[in-house]
Amino acid sequence: MTNQEVINYICEKLNAKNPSHNKKIAKSFICYLKNISINDLYTSLYEKCNLNINKIDKLIKKINKSIPLEYLINEKYFLNNKFYVNKNVLIPRPETEEMVLEALSFLKTQSINKKINVFDICTGSGNIAISIAKNYKANIYASDISFKVLKVARKNAKDLGANNITFLKGDFLKPFIKLNLKGDLIIINPPYISSKDRSVDYSTKNYEPKKALFTETGLEFYNIFFQNYHKIINNEGIIFLEFGYEQKKPIYDLMEKYICLNKINYKFFKDTNKKDRFLFISLKNNI
Numbered sequence: 371m372t373n374q375e376v377i378n379y380i381c382e383k384l385n386a387k388n389p390s391h392n393k394k395i396a397k398s399f400i401c402y403l404k405n406i407s408i409n410d411l412y413t414s415l416y417e418k419c420n421l422n423i424n425k426i427d428k429l430i431k432k433i434n435k436s437i438p439l440e441y442l443i444n445e446k447y448f449l450n451n452k453f454y455v456n457k458n459v460l461i462p463r464p465e466t467e468e469m470v471l472e473a474l475s476f477l478k479t480q481s482i483n484k485k486i487n488v489f490d491i492c493t494g495s496g497n498i499a500i501s502i503a504k505n506y507k508a509n510i511y512a513s514d515i516s517f518k519v520l521k522v523a524r525k526n527a528k529d530l531g532a533n534n535i536t537f538l539k540g541d542f543l544k545p546f547i548k549l550n551l552k553g554d555l556i557i558i559n560p561p562y563i564s565s566k567d568r569s570v571d572y573s574t575k576n577y578e579p580k581k582a583l584f585t586e587t588g589l590e591f592y593n594i595f596f597q598n599y600h601k602i603i604n605n606e607g608i609i610f611l612e613f614g615y616e617q618k619k620p621i622y623d624l625m626e627k628y629i630c631l632n633k634i635n636y637k638f639f640k641d642t643n644k645k646d647r648f649l650f651i652s653l654k655n656n657i
């Protein structure tokens with residue numbers, strides 16, 4: 371069979387009947403199995419494929435069970451960089467790209483004359499820390515509770531040439547408090563889905579790490595953060611937080627409960643789907 375015929379073969383065997391999505395999956399499988407780029411595939415569509423059909427059938431079976439494509443091919447692009455992902459880490463989401471872009475454009479408008487400290491707390495695959503490291507010179511610290519997760523983040527930092535990141539293992543703010551580290555930019559995408567939330571899709575719920583997604587109410591990390599953030603931030607520090615699209619009100623309430631709002635600047639902002647998803651806080655009172 372030619373590569374094009376194998377693409378057609380895969381598309382026919384996929385359960386979901388979404389032609390453009392199926393083609394994307396088929397092409398990803400071939401590139402993954404042959405270890406070639408998508409451009410190499412496009413220039414060889416009518417050449418012999420030479421792949422073992424059993425291997426292809428195994429992947430099709432897995433995708434038909436809703437195992438995320440990203441875990442099968444071990445990759446996900448985030449802000450144009452290819453990140454290695456496996457079942458231990460959350461698959462980075464496009465919404466998070468939006469938050470990182472906001473943080474980067476904020477940094478670039480500031481005239482900062484020292485090398486700042488950036489904290490990416492709950493780093494997962496390292497997508498946030500590494501994307502900042504590749505675009506901005508800073509001392510970057512990235513933390514996670516899980517050793518297996520940090521192994522993935524470290525691999526990504528090495529593969530993507532982000533050498534200026536210090537990885538810390540530990541529970542949320544604790545490693546920073548313990549080392550008395552103070553951040554100038556703190557950026558966090560914590561687990562924020564309530565374990566009672568029934569709207570989470572099957573694939574995410576069954577195959578992505580529960581520790582990355584769920585807490586009892588979905589608000590525990592923000593609660594701890596607002597009570598303790600002052601222990602890990604410099605005087606004029608800034609904060610970016612990601613949250614769920616129905617959490618703006620409870621997040622505002624928590625912030626109001628623990629922070630004197632007229633001493634800070636804050637702004638909620640939406641993702642491209644026009645859903646409230648992010649909170650920006652600046653301790654500098656003149657922005």
Ligand SMILES: C[S@@+](CC[C@H](N)C(=O)[O-])C[C@H]1O[C@@H](n2cnc3c(N)ncnc32)[C@H](O)[C@@H]1O
Nearest residue numbers: 460462492493494514515541542559560561582
């Ligand atoms: C929503 S994921 C975010 C991953 C990545 N930052 C991103 O934006 O795609 C949350 C991460 O928090 C980590 N995590 C869960 N509980 C934690 C804790 N108590 N302290 C630190 N990290 C934790 C999980 O292992 C997971 O990697």
